[in-house]
Each structure stands twice: as structure tokens, then as C-alpha cells.
Amino acid sequence: xxxxxxxxxxxxxxxxxxxxxxxxxxxxxxxxxxxxxxxxxxxxxxxxxxxxxxxxxxxxxxxxxxxxxxxxxxxxxxxxxxxxxxxxxxxxxxxxxxxxxxxxxxxxxxxxxxxxxxxxxxxxxxxxxxxxxxxxxxxxxxxxxxxxxxxxxxxxxxxxxxxxxxxxxxxxxxxxxxxxxxxxxxxxxxxxxxxxxxxxxxxxxxxx
Numbered sequence: 001x002x003x004x005x006x007x008x009x010x011x012x013x014x015x016x017x018x019x020x021x022x023x024x025x026x027x028x029x030x031x032x033x034x035x036x037x038x039x040x041x042x043x044x045x046x047x048x049x050x051x052x053x054x055x056x057x058x059x060x061x062x063x064x065x066x067x068x069x070x071x072x073x074x075x076x077x078x079x080x081x082x083x084x085x086x087x088x089x090x091x092x093x094x095x096x097x098x099x100x101x102x103x104x105x106x107x108x109x110x111x112x113x114x115x116x117x118x119x120x121x122x123x124x125x126x127x128x129x130x131x132x133x134x135x136x137x138x139x140x141x142x143x144x145x146x147x148x149x150x151x152x153x154x155x156x157x158x159x160x161x162x163x164x165x166x167x168x169x170x171x172x173x174x175x176x177x178x179x180x181x182x183x184x185x186x187x188x189x190x191x192x193x194x195x196x197x198x199x200x201x202x203x204x205x206x207x208x
């Protein structure tokens with residue numbers, strides 16, 4: 001087979017694109033859903049995504065409790081579920097536009113979502129620096145906070161609370177070798193969370 005025949009055959013196969021048709025049919029629906037969740041009104045989008053993020057925390061807590069009934073996620077459900085309902089009412093209610101235009105509300109969204117994750121998931125144990133089972137929810141909260149103007153406040157909360165826990169641990173009765181190992185793990189977890197969220201915050205601000 002000559003090179004020209006190979007090129008012509010490849011062109012005919014590419015022109016068919018049978019797999020592109022389902023994607024083309026699905027694309028308009030995906031675009032409509034995306035526009036509803038992330039509209040041009042940035043403040044309203046942040047408010048609605050706060051409700052979605054907290055709702056995801058409540059759902060994750062429910063699923064985790066069903067998979068492993070240890071009680072570790074009971075407080076997540078108790079805190080995140082009513083918080084999600086309150087945020088949803090605010091985000092889709094009659095006062096949503098007024099709240100979205102408030103600079104104070106937008107600054108408070110990121111820290112508020114973070115506090116829901118911290119209160120629901122708990123903090124590290126002082127003696128062992130062992131992170132709770134629901135600690136990944138803090139990563140989720142920081143990922144959301146990175147998209148909001150209140151990210152520096154949320155990052156400050158994480159840094160301040162982490163430093164306080166480390167100081168309390170360092171002043172406690174812990175063996176030196178064990179203290180160094182657990183402190184290293186704790187610091188790495190905090191730094192990775194901050195670096196990932198800070199990178200997202202930078203990208204969001206450059207893109208918008």
C-alpha cells in the first residue's frame with residue numbers, strides 16, 4: 001500500500017468520528033449545568049459552590065458512616081448537614097444576589113467552609129499529632145477557599161492552628177525520637193495542603 005493510500009484511508013476514518021457524536025449531544029447539557037453552577041456573577045457562584053462543597057462533606061460523612069460504622073464521621077454529618085441546608089437556602093434563596101454582592105460575605109465564605117470542616121472533622125491529637133479520619137475534608141475546604149477572596153484568612157487559620165498544635169505537642173511529655181517523626185508527618189501534611197491550595201488560588205486569580 002502506497003503512502004497516498006494510507007493517508008486517504010486515515011482521512012476517511014477520521015472524517016467519520018463515530019465517537020464524537022455522543023460527545024456532541026452531551027456537550028450542550030454539560031454547558032448548561034456548568035453555567036448554572038459557575039455563572040458570570042462571581043459572588044453568586046462562590047456562594048453556591050460553598051453550599052455544594054459543604055453538601056459534599058455531609059454526603060461523604062454519610063457514605064463513610066455507612067461503609068465503616070466507627071462513629072468517626074458522626075460529627076461531620078451533624079455539623080455539615082444543617083450547614084449545607086443553610087448555605088443552600090442562602091445561595092438559591094431570594095436574598096442570594098444581595099448576599100453575593102457583599103464583600104464581607106465573600107471574604108467570610110472560604111473561612112466559613114473551612115470551619116465547618118474543622119468543627120466536623122476535628123483536629124489532630126496533641127500528644128500524638130494523629131490526624132482524624134475526616135482530616136481530608138480540610139483539604140476539600142481549602143481547595144474551595146482558594147477560589148474565594150477569603151483564602152488568605154483561611155490559610156491563616158490553618159497556619160495558626162497548626163503552629164499552636166505543634167507548640168502544644170512540643171511542650172508535652174513525648175519521647176524525642178517519636179516526637180520528631182510524628183511532627184515531620186504533621187508538618188508535611190499541613191505544608192502540602194497549603195501549597196496545593198495556594199497554587200490553585202494563584203491560577204484562579206491569573207485566569208480571572
